[in-house]
Amino acid sequence: MKELFPDAQVTIGPVIENGFYYDFSYKRPFTPEDLAAIEKRMAEIAQRDLPVARKLLPRDEAVRFFREQGELYKAEIIAAIPAGDPISLYSQGGFTDLCRGPHVPSTGKLKAFKLMRVAGAYWRGDSKNEMLQRIYGTAWAKKDEQDAYLKMLEEAEKRDHRRLGTQLDLFHLQEEAPGLVFWHPKGWTLWQQIEQYLRRVYRDNGYREVRGPQILDRSLWERTGHWENFRENMFTTASENRDYAIKPMNCPGHILIYNKGIRSYRDLPLRYGEFGSCHRNEPSGALHGLMRVRGFVQDDGHIFCTEDQILGECTAYTALLQKVYRDFGFDSIIYRIATRPEKRIGDDAAWDKAEHALVEALRSAGVEYSLSPGEGAFYGPKIEYSLKDALGRVWQCGTMQVDFSMPGRLGAEYVAEDNTRRTPVMLHRAIVGSLERFIGILIEHYGGAFPLWLAPEQAVVLNISEHQAKYAAAVAERLRAGGLRVVADLRNEKISYKIREHSLQKLPYQLVVGDKEKQAGSVAVRTRGGEDLGAMALEEFAGRLQREASAP
């Protein structure tokens, strides 16, 4: 940059995931041609194999040095660092920069890098300040690692759930409802498959499904602490001089259900599940397709239990989550336990027990996990479960959060064996998290080619000519009667055109019917991959599809 654009001023340039960026102040916008030229010069400087030298300077001397160089932003950054330890600088050729380091010993070590794009960024992230130009780059130890990364990005772009959402006619978003999703028939069918699957999982694992109200009085949110701490994230409304909030979470509703009745230790653990619709007022700039929305549904669940039951519940929950992720086609899970922070409620004995339970649950599951000491919530430790998708990207979806606080705040109690009244522990848990986001992940994981049990449309029947239109409609009808999701495309179009069009829709099966099939009562079966399975008797195919299509 400084060799090609000597008047550009350097500001900050940190390492980020998979690369780096650097913010510059310059009189005109950088163009794609500029990026190409800069990248070429970077390669030349790498070729020169200049040694990189580290040097320490007292702060004030470092400020003076950068002022003399005309690098006023750098000087400003350093001037703001408290005086004390000396400042470390790195130099190569004629260029010196402020950096904590470490750096490579010489520029010749830099083999694989690429500049990606340029974007605007405010000086020090403050919109009142000057707009700088941020150049993003990626850098790798080896060329083939970089190639793999660039290929992954290309593939991610092709699988972008917003693009596929339109192409497959699943959903849309529009300005009248920022961050809220319009589900189209096919998208809503996909949703229903997921919800019905999860509903069965709840039922088979001792959860009772409940449903709480959408709008709750301010006084309740004051008791939970949300009105004070979470207010700008809540949508509020008023009626008859009372303030309400549209629920940002389902937990208080479940406690109010729990509280309606005298609970004994014999009732515990008590598990509630809800496909809970929540709203959170995210800043409009942070919204992103289905991945970050303002209105979402969680596969939420709360377990009321004693401290001694935490271990059993976490163990069962972890096994359940593993099965669910596997069933959705995710083989790799990453586990993280966040433990007690400085500021917390509850006594140490309770924390000891809860943390021990989380660790023991993962240990007995035989999985590897990492610990994040001090990163738990003030009200309890938690496990975070992340899944890895087909492109190797990691998405945190599941949680198991121990809560020593909210049940007490809302007066939840149970009668213990010794007849005293105790406060239950509450476990907040979600397996897939927000269904909207999970569907976004599924769309990208499968590139829109969903497994048969999830596919919104499992097969399409295509007639070759008008002569088989009635038969094609009857085939679709027969398959639908068996509970399958099948459509017929009877348009008077060339069969090759119809096949091509439905291939783009990524349906698992295409069933072509001509005179031969009509006479034989059969269908010619093509798979999504373009494989021709030949003619099959309709009843035989119906049986096969039904077996294949049942949810795991």
Ligand code: ZN
């Ligand atoms: Zn909760």
